[in-house]
Amino acid sequence: MLHTQHQMNLNLPSIHQPTSTRPAVHRLIFSAILASMLFLTACESLEYRPPAVGREGDVVVVMDSARWNGPIGDAVRMHVSPYLGTLPAPEREFSLNQMTITSQSVLEGIQKQKNVIFVAPLSDESREAAFLRSRLDSTALSAIRGGQASVIPRRDLWRTEQQVIYVFGDTEESILRELEARGSDIRYQFNTITRERVQVDMFEKGRQFDIERAIEDKHDFSIRVQHDYFTSIDTTNFVWLRRVVDSNSWRSLFVYYIDNFDPTNLTPEWVYAARDRITETNVRGNADGFVLIDYRRELNTENIDFLGRFGYETRGLWHMVEENEQTGDLMEFGMGGPFVNYTFYDDESRRLYMIDGMVFAPGYDKREFLRHMEVIAHTFRNGTEVATARAASGEGVD
Secondary structure, three states: OOEEEEEOOOOOOOOOOOHHHOOOHHHHHHHHHHHHOEEEEEEOOOOOOOEOEOOOOEEEEEOOHHHHOOHHHHHHHHHOOOEOOOOOOOOEOOEEEEEOOOOHHHHHHHOOEOEEEEEOOOOOOOHHHHHHHHOEOHHHHHHHHOOOOEEEEEEOOOOEOOEEEEEEOOOHHHHHHHHHHHHHHHHHHHHHHHHHHHHHHHHOOOEOHHHHHHHHHHHOEEOOOEOOOEEEEEOOOEEEEEEEEEOOEEEEEEEEEEEOOOHHHOOHHHHHHHHHHHHHHHOEOHHHOEEEEOOOOOOEEEEEEEOOEEEEEEEEEEEEEEEOOOOOOEEEEEEEEEEEEEEEEEOOOOEEEEEEEEEEOOOOOOHHHHHHHHHHHOOOEEHHHHHHHHHHHOOOOO
8 A cells, every 4th residue: 555645625523512512613713724734644546445443442542651641641531531420330431542652563553443542742752742743734833833732533544434533732731721622522523433333333233124114114213123132112102122131131222202292391301200201111120110210320411413303312320119109218129220311302203202222231341332222322213214215225224
């Protein structure tokens, strides 16, 4: 493969984040300008490039060891991969693997990875800083040296299905400020491509088109069904899909909807009350146990754009309880796990949808299991989108 350095224009990808977490406009403008000055190593021909490698959920952090063990390393851990308080036991949002550029072969190994972030003050004398300086032309380098800082994402830079992120700043202080300001954007980029890759992996063994088609015909929406799920409940406006590994491990996802819903009523408090009402009625265990949100633990809700629709993402923990008939108190079953919930309003159908994924897997890390629930939720399509896909593909829905 012939490599060369050449200049390219780059439009920053759209980042659908809550307004409060979006970077200031001037930061985006500077990032776009800097991106247009960025020198990139690429293949000159259109020859085949293999997909990136590595475990899902891993991020390679290319950084000098001294910086990794100092304030910049702490900032990466805090802002790029914080601990997830909505899991039963602490897990970081990504597993961070720090690497230094000790040789050309090491750099070539880094360039094969799925998720990579380069972080180094350009004023450093490290190989990582020299590599970042080599990415910039003289104008961009002068801008960074003049006190500007930026985060530049690059898709499929050296391999397909790859996300590379450069963090540019001249000093430790500028890098720290940029990581704090853009940490949520960086996480969004890594999460988005990871979900895309996981979706391919989850459904390559086969989808259950018969179950999908039954849901489409009865409920006028579509969601992909992995090969080892089954339909546990399918009622008027509620579908519950389950995957049972054994008696001590399962995943489940339900979809609930309300026709002619007034979207002004959609609030986080409405989501919590509705979810508890739905699970108390439908998601029940043995001996009259039922699922509720565990309000004693961290519960996070964000206003999001869910596939172009106004909605909320809620993450927290559920637990199985039973109501004492004499006192009305709730008694613990000692069973629980994490959940992710997407509740959104679909303008076209005037429906309120709730898609909720739960995990029960004692003894296992839960982060990647919960990501599978996110992936299935993001395969949602309304009735019009289903019909359009059918018309385009003939039979079935891609």
